[in-house]
Amino acid sequence: MSNKNIGIKDVAVAAGVSVTTVSHVLNEVAYARISPETRGKVRSIAEQLGYGPNRLAQALRTQRTGMLGLVSEGIATTPHAGHIILGADEAAKARGYNLMIINTSGSASLESRQADVEALLERRVDGILYATMYHRNVELPANLGSVPSVLVDSVATGGNITAVIPDEEGGARAAVGALLAAGHTRVGFINNTDDVPATSQRLHAFRATLTEAGLDGDAAPVESEVSEVQGGYEAARRILAREDRPTGLFCYNDRMAMGAYRAAAELGLSIPADLSVVGFDDQELIAANLHPGLTTVALPHYEMGAWATEHLIDAVEGKTDLALMAPHPTILSCPLVRRDSIAAPRQ
Amino acid sequence: MSNKNIGIKDVAVAAGVSVTTVSHVLNEVAYARISPETRGKVRSIAEQLGYGPNRLAQALRTQRTGMLGLVSEGIATTPHAGHIILGADEAAKARGYNLMIINTSGSASLESRQADVEALLERRVDGILYATMYHRNVELPANLGSVPSVLVDSVATGGNITAVIPDEEGGARAAVGALLAAGHTRVGFINNTDDVPATSQRLHAFRATLTEAGLDGDAAPVESEVSEVQGGYEAARRILAREDRPTGLFCYNDRMAMGAYRAAAELGLSIPADLSVVGFDDQELIAANLHPGLTTVALPHYEMGAWATEHLIDAVEGKTDLALMAPHPTILSCPLVRRDSIAAPRQ
DNA sequence: GTTCTTGTTGCTCATCTGTCTCCCACGTCC
DNA sequence: GGACGTGGGAGACAGATGAGCAACAAGAAC
Known part of the structure; x- marks a missing residue:
């Protein structure tokens, strides 16, 4: 257990050497030539005294804090933020960095969000991660540019900033592909x-995947509603009322899929025997707990958080130039998570 | 937008005064005697230049960082952590503090958790919040004691540390009370x-509330299973198979209630007409999205985070002595959240 | 009416926080 | 008299803090 009142100076006195020497030893300064005996003594005394460096003083001197700012939207509103934070925290910890987290609201004024960034800047974070709650275009506070920054799960409007986003199209293709692979030909x-990227990109992938499989993608049924359970229910009621009732359903997200489950139950349709369903998001609380378990597409929140952190640190340490990556967002894949909501259609 | 290369010194030069004067003005030092004109000039020049204080240097000198460490378990595993973080972040921000967050695992070794705290200590946080994922007894890293600390959602084993926990009994009483108020007499x-506090406390409250209402609390049916959807399903099947089938069901948590919903559906029991259900936790993703919406008891995670932060800051600023509160944990109430899963029993 | 005292106003100097880093100073041995 | 081996001194980082110093005014003593 370390006593935080012990400084490098105390170690120096106790070891009978100069402060400089202690610093050299403890930091393993390359050019410092100090005898093994002295090194040993300094180290053991430092340990005895429970010396721990004062990172503030270090940071002041070296102009490096080893801290990354993370401004995240809706920390409590979705489980997504938690996964981003976790990915970022683990990546950061692995490289000796720590996270300063500030919660913000997507609907907050630009000034208030700028103030959030300002707080981080005053504390001299080495870089900033700006994470949004869902994939969309955001208007970024201008002061974000003053340190290396990476945008997580969004692209900046007109912005030239490195960003990482999920592969909406690939995920949708995997979802629809799973339905097709099970033998479905009537898919809704x-x-x-x-009006977010996911809406149009998933729709496009839906149609394209069907068409590429030799089906009529353009004619395939699509129903739109607000992306909540109730909306999913209503859309599913409509789509399942068609005379060419689909046997496979791709749902915009797990909540809508949950609504579809209810619609199916009301219609006496059993999942997956009568109707196969795929969701999107892999919100475990929902997807794993529905009955049967919902096959869905996972959003790579953890991975985006980790990727962004890795590259941010690379940039901070001069190993990467973020500007090179800024023109095009990096796209991380959305893997299919198989559970039990897909089966072959009835003959 | 502030340029972070501007220091107090630059302001001083531009204003034609000394660094000291700038510091005095900007910090509104009580004993400093400086003419209104000079004050005005300093302030306007500081603003013009976009001066922002270097909190590192400030902290080094004043021995106050204005940062609070938050070590939280399972940031991504439950939505609970998010609410604690949010409560803490807002309370902290309101008083000019920021949060350094470190994720940890409840199952991590004591040494690893001690290292987490150590990282916070090296950065000289003013205080530490230690939050667990669910209400239980934890063994705390010893170095936690070196700065003011508050435990959130747990009590320390044998520990003398200020803690804040949810009112399990009160919440359970509210849940059962709601069932009784609707007219139910057969409640399971x-x-x-x-083996966590919630298990025994909620059970105790369940029986006591029934007994106090003139029913036979000790004879009321109780079925136990692992607190997941499947466990809830199984327990509900058992409890609903009794010949004196309950018309009201109090479930340990929302996930188990979700299982009970399925059991009821399979038995042709309609909620709430044939069976009233109350949950616990208010996990919105589940409770609000079940059909009908689940009436449940909310755990005060946000409030606990905020309470802990408030009191931690008070202690840091010398307005409170945490030791006074340490002997007994503070208990925050668990309010009932009414949705649509309770109705009067059929005649 | 001049000088001295005392008080007030307005601001600055020196020092401190804990650590890093460039540069220099010894001695010793060829 | 260089080269080598060992180690130390003195800023610097950016700001906080309390003692201290001019300058001036009012009042007092002569």
């Missing part, structure tokens, strides 16, 4: 009504 | 099997 899509 | 409890 329950889509979101928001 | 689906309990957890883990």
Whole structure:
């Protein structure tokens, strides 16, 4: 257990050497030539005294804090933020960095979000991660540019900043592909009504995947509603009321899929025997707990957090130039998570 | 937008005064005698230049960082951590503090958790919040004691540290009370099997509340299973198979309630017409999205985070002595959240 | 009416926080 | 008299803090 009132100076006195020497030894300074005996003595005394470096003083001197700022939207609103934080925290810890986290709101004014960044800047974080709650275009506070920064799960409007986002199209293709692979030929899509990248990209992938499989992608049924359980329910009721009722349903997210489950139950349709369902998001609380378990596409929140942190640290340490990556966002894949909601269609 | 290369010195030069004067003005030092004109000039020049204080240097000198460490378990595993973080972040921000967050695992070794605390200590946080994932007894790293600390959602084993926990009994009483108020006389409890405070306290409150209402609390049916959806399902099947089938069900948590919903559906029991259900936790993803919406008891995670932060800051600023509060944990109430899963029993 | 005292105002100097880092100073041995 | 081996001194990082110093005014003593 370390006593935080012990400084390098105390170690120096106790070891009978100069402060400089202690610093050299403890930091293993390359050019410092100090005898093994002295090194040993300094180290053992430092340990005895429970010396721990004062990172503040270090940071002041070296202009490096070893801290990364993370401004995250909706920390408590979705489980997504938690995964981003976790990915970032583990990546940061692995390289000796720590995280300063500030919660913000996507709907907060630009000034208030700028103030959040300002707080981080005053504390001299080495870099900033800016994470949004869902994949969209954000307007970034201007002061973000003053240190290396990476955007997580969004792209900046008109912005030239390194960003990492999920592969919406690939995920949607995997979802639809799983339905096709199970033998379904009548596949419907329950889509979101928001104007976000996911809405159009998943729709596009849905149609394209069907078409590439020799089906009529353009004619495949699509119903849109707000992306909540109730919306999913309503859209599913409509889509399942068609005379060419789909046997496979791709849902914009797990919540909508949950609504689809209810619609199916009300119609006496058993999942997956009568209807196969795929979701999106892999919100474990929902997907794993529905009955049967929902096969869905996972969003790589953990991975995005980790990727962003890795590259941010690389940039901070001069191993990378973020500007090179800024023009195009990095796309991380969305893997299919298989559970029990897909089966072959009835003959 | 502030340029972080501007220091107090630059302001001093531009204003034609000494560094000391700038510091005095900007910090509104009480005993400093400086003319209003000079004050005005300093302030306007500071603003013009976009001066922002270097909190590192400040902290080094004043021995106050304005940072609070938060070590939290399972940041991504439950939504609970997010609420604690949010409560802490908002309380901290309101008083000019920021949060350094470190994720840890409840199952991690004591040494590894001690290292987490050590990282915070090296950065000279003013205080530490230690949050667990669920209400239980934890063994705390010893170095936690070196700065003011507050434990969130747990009590320390044998520990003398200020803690804040949820009112398990009160919450359970509210849940059972709601069932009784609706007119139910045959009420069952689906309990957890883990040996945590909630298990025994909720059971106790369940029986006591029934007894106080003139029913036979000791004879009321209780079935225990692992506190997941499947466990809830199994326990509900058992409890609903009794000949004196309960018309009201209190479930240990929302996940178990979700299982009970399925059991009821399979038995052709409609909620709430044939069976009223109350959960615990208010996990919105589940409770609000089940059909009908689940009436449940909310755990005060946000409030605990905020309470802990408030009191921690008070202690840091010398306004409170945490030792006074250490002997007994503070208990925060668990309010009932009414949705649509309770109705009067059929005649 | 001049000088001295005392008080007030307005601001600055020196020092401190804990650590790093460039540069220099010894001695010793060829 | 260089080269080598060992180690130390003195800023610097950015700001905080309390003692201290001019300058001036009012009042007092002569």
